[in-house]
Amino acid sequence: MRVLIAEDDPYLADAIRTGLRRETIAADVVHDGTRALDAVIDENYDIVVLDRDLPGVHGDEVCSRLAREHPEVRVLMLTAAGTLDDRVAGFELGADDYLPKPFEFPELVVRLRALERRNQPASPPVLDAHGVRLDPFRREVYRSGRLIRLSPKEFAVLHTLMKADGGALGAQTLLEQAWDANADPFSNTVRVTVSNLRKRLGRPWVIQTVPGAGYRFGTAA
Template identity: 45%
Template sequence: MRILLVEDDEDLRFAVAAALRGDGLAVDEAADLAAADAALFVTAYDCVVLDRMLPDGDSADYVRRLRADGRTVPVLFLTARDTVADRVEGFATGGDDYLVKPFAVPELVARVRNLCRRTAVARPPVLHCAGLEIDTARRAVHRDGVLLTLTAKEFAVLETLAAQPDTAVRRTELIEKCWDELTEPNSNVVDVLISQLRRKLGDPPLLHTVRGVGYRLGPPA
């Protein structure tokens, strides 16, 4: 899942981005609305986290314009503006959630994940594939009833593959959904992580390389 974080306070942006990445989410960062607009133009995000007051305007007005243009990406306002009127305005302009500073990081991560699930159309909370059970809410994976220990990034990649079982998923799609803009598309990060996943999933192998395309999760062809 890929998140756009828009916050002009550099220290806070760094801390929030680190927390989201630590939970396995891919995070792109922006410090103002102009940068956010450029990012949204080229990338399909699962959720946008927006500070209300940014150097180039009130993000509530920006979200109103997004909705008027038919953009449906979920938006969480993260702001110090804490009156009832502020919160009502945030929802009225098209925001999906509103979290007031200071906030608890685990709550922020939970709220972001909840909004991301809204973009996973018709996806069940528990995915099944060739003996794997992937609980997306509890972030737990079992194979034939045995609990597997995965890193947050390994889980993100496995979840993306399991959402398209027995289908070749391109490396570029895995990078787009599971890594952020700092990742070099031609690097071997995907291949290294797939190798780690194969070892943890065990035998018989469920992760298969589709030459010239990417990877497939499922039983041997």
């Protein structure tokens, strides 16, 4: 999942980004509405966490334009304006969810996970294939009943590959889903992460290299 945090309070924005990365959610930050709209054009975000009172282009206008021009991007409004009228107005602008400040961080994560599921074909929350069981909410991975300790990036890559249901994903796609905008597309980050992930999961390998296409989750033919 790729999330853009559009929040003018740098301390809150940084705290949210740090927390989301610990939850294996790739997150970037902008501090005004103009940069938020530009970022959505430049990057493939799944969700925008949007402060309503943004400088530059106001958050209400950002929400309206996203709903109109980028309907595939979900919007979660995160704002101090939390009355019933405020929430109704936010939904009328095109927001998909609305969370008043102050908020509890676990609730933000749960709401983001729920919004992510709306953009995907129906699938069981817990993924289980080829002897690997991945629970995205508990952030646990088991191989043949044995708990596997993974880094946040390794978990995110495995989750992305398993959701592809046997389809091959290129390094660029994995970068977009598991890393933030600062990731270097010309580095060997994906290759190293996949190599380490294979070793942690053990044999027989369940992540295959597809020449010219990238990687897929599944056993060798």
